[in-house]
Amino acid sequence: MTSNRTDTKPATGKRKETILSGMQPTGTGALHVGNLEGALRNWVELQEEYWMYCCIVDLHALTADWQDTKQMKDRVFQVAVDYLAGGLDPDKCAIFVQSEVPQHAELHLIFSMLITVPTLTRLPTYREKKNDLDSYGFLGYPVLQAADICLYNAHKVPVGKDQEKHVWLAKDLAERFNTTYRKVFNLPEALFREVPLILGSDGRKMSKSYDNHIPIEFTEKQTEKRIKSFFTDPNKKFQGDPGNPDKCPIFALHRVYTPGAAQEIAPPCRTGELGCVDCKMRLAGNLNDALRPVRDRRTELIQDPGFVWDVLRTGGERARERAANTMEKVRDAMKINYRKSKKK
């Protein structure tokens, strides 16, 4: 069902609150099964119930990739393709590029007056990376994130636990603004969801930056090969050795892709009856089956870049409309809306 949603009229009666979500166009741009199962599938559900703004945060990607922007356009395109292939519906959800909405930078600049340097230098993400990444922009990353969220006056932000502090900081900035000037912003809350644990080939969290991931754009053959390279329980060296599925990234993926994995896969692994090679092949088959519709849609979209860019253009228009509306309220509240107050 496609709803011709506009920003003033909800498609369904239940859509009451706004959600902001986003991903960075880093690496090759394309998403992996961790992004798909850990976030995107959830967003696809959320778009039925919420006003949804899905941003491709290219300005955030600049904090790390400022020297290497040649691939940014293709990365943005790849994220958009995956958003759509994964099921985001441009009629229900504004899909757009951050840098095409100038109000992100405007609200970021205003928020930057409302937060101290020590508040930012104390944040764990800054402390962890400051030896590699010490730009003024990187220090302000959470301020820009707060602006992203508040610009759409989001109520909820679907994030993982590692981003909880940043949503808290956005809430704090929204509150500080409301108290100093006038209530403009909803106080955004993190929206935690039950997400399956998706581990990468080395047993760590699946992530592009660890290069332990299964990109959605992989062919079935590439997927099979990558799955074969996965780490399993190191105590299970040969077929017949008993394994511990709880320590195995392959079993974590079975939980997502193999119905009844707890009954079908875990017991024969524990007894040693199921060897790792067989186990991986079953996973590859199931995972490829599950991803087939997404990949088919991906292939179609890749062949129609005009459509994808049009989605981003339309999404950008919708986002700018909402953002301009928020900034109008921001300026009114701060009494720096010179044109408007003049006419009063």
Place this chain on the structure above:
Amino acid sequence: MTSNRTDTKPATGKRKETILSGMQPTGTGALHVGNLEGALRNWVELQEEYWMYCCIVDLHALTADWQDTKQMKDRVFQVAVDYLAGGLDPDKCAIFVQSEVPQHAELHLIFSMLITVPTLTRLPTYREKKNDLDSYGFLGYPVLQAADICLYNAHKVPVGKDQEKHVWLAKDLAERFNTTYRKVFNLPEALFREVPLILGSDGRKMSKSYDNHIPIEFTEKQTEKRIKSFFTDPNKKFQGDPGNPDKCPIFALHRVYTPGAAQEIAPPCRTGELGCVDCKMRLAGNLNDALRPVRDRRTELIQDPGFVWDVLRTGGERARERAANTMEKVRDAMKINYRKSKKK
């Protein structure tokens, strides 16, 4: 002579380079004789030779005044009035408000990726004030200033010696951008001029923040009263005592407002023949004479706020046009101009 200048066609053959200048709408907004004689008179000369962008930097004022923005609109208006009363010609010079040109925030955000936190924390202005003012925005003040300058691709920035480091930083950011991506920016240079030393009533540099100033908006009576309150050479207690004009803020003002002050005022001060009261009254007369045309124009402008806001509107349009042009080049150079490169 009024030239119907446009940004593409110089009014006169000699106008080749661009200047960016700006003042903060702080205090009451209105400027003082230090601003007038130390900067504005110079800008009025420069507008004949350069493409001139005169900005009222309200976003910079927010770094200190973020909690108190109620007066910002009036302050912006007062600065615009003084710009015009002092002789800036809206046909020769774009007079505009910083926050009405969203590209300042956009370029600020991009520049913020190109500069490290320690570079900013080492700057003397931050070190001096960080105990009172420790916002992320205040730390980034020089980054925003660099964006102000580079957004108009300015060649020259008329500043005092105390701002030299900030222009150097703008040049450094321009250079870093050009080297990383592609040459977009001119490398801006500080334009130092011979300016008269204007001291305030306490003998320090005349400044609103010291409350030792003579606002242009003062009446002639208020001016006289303020001049009477001025500190003079403390060794000259009574008429007849010899004085040292080189230590006297009144004599510094005579240099500006009394023709032949070196011959007419200094010798009788040194001998003790000229008493401070007489000396101050002569200055008040001369200063009021010199300011009369500025103040008359000021009175007219105050009565025609529609005209003043129109000047800012037109100036803002001109500034946005130039700023949009620069940002287009910035995005092209960084290859994040998704729309444009798509068509190539």
